Amino acid sequence: MTQASPTLETTLMVIDGEDVAAGGGDWLETRDPATGRVLARVPRGGAADIDAAVRAARGAQPAWEALAAGDRGRLLLALADGIAAEVEELSRLETLDVGKPLREARVDVRHAERLFRFYGEVVDKVHTEKLTVDGGFAFTDRLAYGVTGHITPWNYPIQLFARTVAPALAVGNACVVKPAEDTPLTALRVARLALDAGLPPGVLNVVTGLGADAGGALADRPDVDHLSFTGSRATGERVMAASARQMRPVMLELGGKSPSILLGDVDVAELVPTLRSAVLWNAGQTCDAQSRILVDRAIHADLLDALTADFAQVTIGPGMEDHDVGPLVSETQHRRVSAHVGAAQTAGGARLVIGGGRPGGLDDGWFFEPTIFDVSDPSSPIANEEVFGPVLTIVPFRDEREAVRLANGVGYDLAAAVWTKDIDRAFRLTSQIRAGQVHINSWGIGSGVELSFGGIRQSGFGREKGLRALDEYSALRTTTVRVVAGR
Numbered sequence: 001m002t003q004a005s006p007t008l009e010t011t012l013m014v015i016d017g018e019d020v021a022a023g024g025g026d027w028l029e030t031r032d033p034a035t036g037r038v039l040a041r042v043p044r045g046g047a048a049d050i051d052a053a054v055r056a057a058r059g060a061q062p063a064w065e066a067l068a069a070g071d072r073g074r075l076l077l078a079l080a081d082g083i084a085a086e087v088e089e090l091s092r093l094e095t096l097d098v099g100k101p102l103r104e105a106r107v108d109v110r111h112a113e114r115l116f117r118f119y120g121e122v123v124d125k126v127h128t129e130k131l132t133v134d135g136g137f138a139f140t141d142r143l144a145y146g147v148t149g150h151i152t153p154w155n156y157p158i159q160l161f162a163r164t165v166a167p168a169l170a171v172g173n174a175c176v177v178k179p180a181e182d183t184p185l186t187a188l189r190v191a192r193l194a195l196d197a198g199l200p201p202g203v204l205n206v207v208t209g210l211g212a213d214a215g216g217a218l219a220d221r222p223d224v225d226h227l228s229f230t231g232s233r234a235t236g237e238r239v240m241a242a243s244a245r246q247m248r249p250v251m252l253e254l255g256g257k258s259p260s261i262l263l264g265d266v267d268v269a270e271l272v273p274t275l276r277s278a279v280l281w282n283a284g285q286t287c288d289a290q291s292r293i294l295v296d297r298a299i300h301a302d303l304l305d306a307l308t309a310d311f312a313q314v315t316i317g318p319g320m321e322d323h324d325v326g327p328l329v330s331e332t333q334h335r336r337v338s339a340h341v342g343a344a345q346t347a348g349g350a351r352l353v354i355g356g357g358r359p360g361g362l363d364d365g366w367f368f369e370p371t372i373f374d375v376s377d378p379s380s381p382i383a384n385e386e387v388f389g390p391v392l393t394i395v396p397f398r399d400e401r402e403a404v405r406l407a408n409g410v411g412y413d414l415a416a417a418v419w420t421k422d423i424d425r426a427f428r429l430t431s432q433i434r435a436g437q438v439h440i441n442s443w444g445i446g447s448g449v450e451l452s453f454g455g456i457r458q459s460g461f462g463r464e465k466g467l468r469a470l471d472e473y474s475a476l477r478t479t480t481v482r483v484v485a486g487r
């Protein structure tokens with residue numbers, strides 16, 4: 001295997017432009033999910049480190065916001081160039097840290113580059129409104145919130161770091177980021193690339209640490225002016241409660257149990273590779289994974305056979321060897337997925353068709369087999385709960401009405417897809433589906449950086465990506481001007 005260890009230099013936090021260890025002198029270990037072995041040590045930051053980072057951000061923010069928009073944009077473009085120059089290194093770091101296949105990590109790194117490029121390019125091209133009114137005129141301009149806090153998860157570390165930080169920086173905020181403790185390495189590297197690109201010290205700070213310590217401290221700060229959170233519903237609730245106490249805007253990107261509705265006219269064999277990828281990408285640890293197939297009874301048996309045969313061919317192994325599926329991110333995640341699958345086997349209402357445990361021959365690391373459940377009782381937990389692993393449930397439906405009821409019935413409303421050759425039926429169904437993203441005969445093709453992304457209900461609120469993210473990270477100020485007529 002060609003695994004390269006990151007250097008120790010990559011393990012320090014970035015606060016006020018400096019590489020620093022935690023004030024308390026404590027360390028955390030991040031492990032390679034393919035082997036379970038320690039990959040790197042990172043500082044175990046806590047409240048004092050968050051304090052230093054927020055102070056640094058507060059100090060740097062006014063000058064950052066005062067820069068001409070185009071100058072801020074040029075620095076973000078320089079950061080995009082810095083990422084582009086290190087695609088291979090960053091991809092390997094991401095694969096070693098998260099476990100995902102190298103080709104997927106490359107997609108993520110390119111995505112991060114595109115996000116910094118997108119916001120770098122648009123920031124001086126999007127203007128606000130001016131209106132002539134009786135006696136004068138009025139205009140709006142955009143105010144940065146000030147210091148923005150960002151708590152990010154472990155499944156797409158570099159991509160989600162860029163997704164939240166790039167628009168926040170573009171509109172003039174200074175950021176304090178708390179990456180997930182399992183996968184902090186690319187966030188630290190990008191923060192250094194930002195300094196190399198010329199971003200002033202203090203504008204982008206990264207504090208590593210545990211959720212409850214460093215994340216909790218960031219959420220509890222009264223002087224963090226906006227908080228962006230991506231992660232679980234339980235933590236989202238805590239972060240939102242803390243934000244309510246501070247009377248501060250918060251945006252939450254939470255989980256999903258996204259359905260793919262297959263109508264009876266589809267070509268099952270043709271669809272199988274896309275359906276596989278839609279659930280097994282990143283070993284199913286994707287918030288909008290299509291982990292629930294709702295299928296017309298008429299093609300249920302064909303679909304089940306075709307997907308089972310396909311899953312049996314999937315290769316599993318270390319991300320650095322670029323198999324179809326890599327390991328889960330951590331022992332904790334392996335335990336969680338195993339618990340869901342174990343409970344489903346005893347609960348009834350769903351039959352295990354393939355997979356269900358650790359693949360043979362892969363005793364080290366946190367590998368889990370691609371798994372399919374054929375669901376006879378749509379209310380069974382495995383068909384409703386987010387597993388966040390390579391686990392697909394297949395639920396047959398009788399008619400469109402039942403398909404829509406099942407699609408909208410789990411409480412998560414992040415994404416959904418409809419597959420059919422009949423465009424009228426496709427629109428009839430998608431118009432009844434509640435979700436932040438709906439796809440017709442596709443999955444993932446709209447997941448660029450230009451379009452808004454976010455959820456409804458249990459999947460959270462607020463929109464990342466696209467131009468609207470600029471509104472999420474800034475407030476509008478209206479100024480009215482009375483023009484006194486000249487003599």
Ligand code: NAD
Pocket residue numbers: 151152153154155156178179180181209210211212214215216217219230231232233234235236238239253254255256286287386388455459460
């Ligand atoms: P998590 O909520 O445990 O962790 C997410 C982040 O929150 C981490 O950085 C963690 O350190 C931090 N955190 C944990 N406890 C905290 C606390 N008390 N105070 C402040 N911060 C705290 O989530 P997870 O289990 O690691 O991530 C998986 C979940 O994230 C899934 O539900 C998934 O669907 C969701 N997710 C959603 C999206 C999206 O875009 N909608 C993207 C990725 C992941």
